Amino acid sequence: MIARIARLSRYELAVLLRRRWLWALVAAGIVVVAIAAIAVSGDANQAQSDNFRASGASLLLVGGLTLALCLGATAIFTGGITGGLGVLVGSGARRTELTLARVAARLVTLAAALGVWCAALQVGSLAIGRGWDGPLAVHVAASGETHAMVLLATAAVSTVLGPFIAGLVGLIVHVTAQAITNLEAAADLGRLGSANRLTHVLYNLLPRSVSSPMIVQLQNRGAGGPAAPQFEINNVAIPLQAAGIGTVLWTLFWCGLFALLCVRGMRRRTL
């Protein structure tokens, strides 16, 4: 079964790698990193580090989320309409194998794009004289996990609904995961009044965003840039906390749940 999924994944990857928008997006990310490195080259020590990292975080948020939504939204629905899935299932591919293969190919593509941007960021960091940036690499991994969850959620919806609606639902999942993570920090400090308890319950039920130590530090200092602004309630800054192992595992659990929904959604779909 693994060999068949791998074969179908390679087949799907061949098509994904022919999508020009994908290459354009990855290239645009590299250009953004280059511009950011040039822009911060004249800054003082701490500001230089903060600004470069904030630019990287913005790229990973906007670029990574765009990738996750676009890849997830085209996972199943379009293949069902074109007949591309039908010819494979009609030729002996199990629906489960095909679903997992298409999702796996997209996760690999997302990981590869994030890897390229991570490499570009490290080269940028070296170029401005700050050396290898470990915390930034950890942030790429944390963003990657959140984006993978969004991709899987979008793909699950794409088994029954078109790309636009699937993308919209994926975006809602992302916003919800980020919001509940921030609100939990406020609830921990008792800043939400009667909503504290409800927030704790929702935090333990809903998907969460995986916040890296780097982005939390930047946010708490108000240096996260537009992608990671300081979190405030009633003009009072709420200190955020980096995701622990519990959140990492919880997000993986949601990844698995969305993958399961993908498989379930494909089971009776007309191809």
Next chain:
Amino acid sequence: MTDAAPALLVRDLEVVYQRGGEPAATAVAFTLSPGDGLLLTGDHGAGKTSVLRAVLGLVVATGEITVLGAPPGSHEVTARVGYGPQGRTFLERHTPHEIVRVVTGLRTGRPASDVANDAMERAGIVTRRRDARTVDVEDIRRVALACAIAADPALIVLDDPWEFPETIAEIERARARGAAVLVATDEPGGFTDLLGRTITLVNGIAQ
């Protein structure tokens, strides 16, 4: 017709895409023995593709369907069925070589490039690794034929095939080796005589 167990048995088939909606095909019944041919014809939207999809397990259908002795869509069966889909979009952005190779791999359980190449040659595909965006409609119809005949399946299902000399030759060849052939098209042409039996669908109902 032969006395062998049927390659395909369809009784009281009904396909409904939306709950409570009009059936796309209803009360369709036929039997195909090994070596038999059957042409499903009718106007565009008559339900021909829905019947084929039901046989292949690509759509939920009611009624009795037995494909090579098993329910439609079961893995053991689909690996012995050759399917050439209609239209031109199923190729997505794959090259002819990629799609025929993966279909062959699914059917044979191994990366059988030699079998895929043989199928493409028999289907008359000249350029195998051409950029998918430059493949013309005729080539795509030939790719559908290659997908259907690769690895010599026991049942060949062709949806809206073009009447190439290669199509005619492959249908004759398949029937001669004992494979059943089911073809759906709204332009019967030479397929009527070639396949021997015809069912005409009108608004999803067999006439």
